[in-house]
Amino acid sequence: MQSIKNKKGEYLLDALTFLFSLFGVILLLVVFYLWAGSNVADKTKTQSDKITSQLQFETYFTEILIKYADEIIKQDSTLEQKIQKYIEEQTQYSQHKNEFELRTACKKNKCTIYLTPGLEWSKLKESQLTAHKALYRFYTEEGEISKTTYLPSTNGIFQFELIMERG
Amino acid sequence: MKKAQLNYSVIILFTVIVTLPILFVKLTTEIEDSKQTIGETQTAILITPYEKENIIIFLQKSAEQRLEKIKTQTLLELESTDCQQNLNDLFTQNFNKNLDVSVKEHNEKTFITIPLNNYETYIEKGKIHAIALTPINMPIKTQSTIEIGKIWFYPSFTIETNTDEIDTIIKQEIENCKKPRP
Numbered sequence: 001m002q003s004i005k006n007k008k009g010e011y012l013l014d015a016l017t018f019l020f021s022l023f024g025v026i027l028l029l030v031v032f033y034l035w036a037g038s039n040v041a042d043k044t045k046t047q048s049d050k051i052t053s054q055l056q057f058e059t060y061f062t063e064i065l066i067k068y069a070d071e072i073i074k075q076d077s078t079l080e081q082k083i084q085k086y087i088e089e090q091t092q093y094s095q096h097k098n099e100f101e102l103r104t105a106c107k108k109n110k111c112t113i114y115l116t117p118g119l120e121w122s123k124l125k126e127s128q129l130t131a132h133k134a135l136y137r138f139y140t141e142e143g144e145i146s147k148t149t150y151l152p153s154t155n156g157i158f159q160f161e162l163i164m165e166r167g
Numbered sequence: 168m169k170k171a172q173l174n175y176s177v178i179i180l181f182t183v184i185v186t187l188p189i190l191f192v193k194l195t196t197e198i199e200d201s202k203q204t205i206g207e208t209q210t211a212i213l214i215t216p217y218e219k220e221n222i223i224i225f226l227q228k229s230a231e232q233r234l235e236k237i238k239t240q241t242l243l244e245l246e247s248t249d250c251q252q253n254l255n256d257l258f259t260q261n262f263n264k265n266l267d268v269s270v271k272e273h274n275e276k277t278f279i280t281i282p283l284n285n286y287e288t289y290i291e292k293g294k295i296h297a298i299a300l301t302p303i304n305m306p307i308k309t310q311s312t313i314e315i316g317k318i319w320f321y322p323s324f325t326i327e328t329n330t331d332e333i334d335t336i337i338k339q340e341i342e343n344c345k346k347p348r349p
Contacts, residue, residue, distance in 0.1 A: 021175075025182055028183060032187060032190065032191070054205075054210060055213065058217040062224070065221060065224050066224060073228070073232075149224075150273055151224075151225060151228055152225065152228050152232050152233075157269060
């Protein structure tokens with residue numbers, strides 16, 4: 001009788017050990033899966049942020065060219081004001097106006113526009129993410145981006161550069 | 168310990184102690200590698216359509232800037248040939264000649280070769296349509312100037328002019344040509 005009871009107890013213990021270890025392994029796998037998943041999601045987010053911000057920067061550059069090429073070529077005194085206004089118009093959709101400080105430096109055959117973020121990215125983090133904010137965030141955290149092209153002028157061709165620099 | 172229990176313990180031990188660390192190390196390494204946003208190649212491909220647009224803007228602005236000169240030259244030549252030449256042909260010739268000045272300089276300063284003498288033009292309701300005859304073969308290059316591919320595009324564009332002015336000039340010139348010469 002005692003031996004049958006011992007046998008039953010052993011089986012029960014084995015079953016419990018099995019279930020407990022199985023539970024442990026499943027738990028470990030779930031934790032691992034969640035960790036891996038969140039890392040992959042982070043990776044995708046970093047890439048999509050970079051793509052979005054790059055596209056936003058390229059859009060700024062090309063749109064500034066389309067709208068203000070004549071002012072850039074002539075080095076018009078209203079150029080800075082006009083570009084400031086254009087960026088303000090773009091940023092109003094991202095709920096944060098005047099996020100950039102802007103300055104221009106024009107010489108004989110070259111005109112450079114510097115855009116410097118005026119706020120820290122951390123102050124914008126809470127609100128909804130837009131392409132503009134992705135650009136803002138990327139270059140306040142990652143560094144500088146610039147682009148150059150040529151425009152025609154009366155004295156041969158003219159270099160135009162847009163630099164977005166770290167604040 | 169029973170044989171089955173031993174087997175089970177070995178499997179559990181292998182799964183937990185060996186497999187998970189291997190997976191962890193492998194995944195960590197790969198994720199760290201791929202966390203570097205997007206590479207130079209992807210960036211170069213991403214910005215290519217904008218580069219294309221910027222070249223067309225350059226050509227359009229060059230043509231706009233030289234338009235006055237093109238008009239004057241065309242009308243002078245038309246008069247000097249006693250209205251024997253087609254106005255549109257003369258305009259196209261002068262358009263290409265003047266645009267090529269900017270194009271040559273652009274080709275010298277960049278790695279993109281814009282074809283010379285590449286446009287057919289026609290004027291319609293104050294708009295000058297410049298239709299490219301051959302495409303630009305634009306290399307896609309990374310920042311470290313490695314060529315990763317090419318795209319071809321026709322850099323055609325349209326210039327909006329003062330409608331009345333250009334149409335009036337053309338009409339006047341055609342009328343002048345029709346008049347009997349003394």
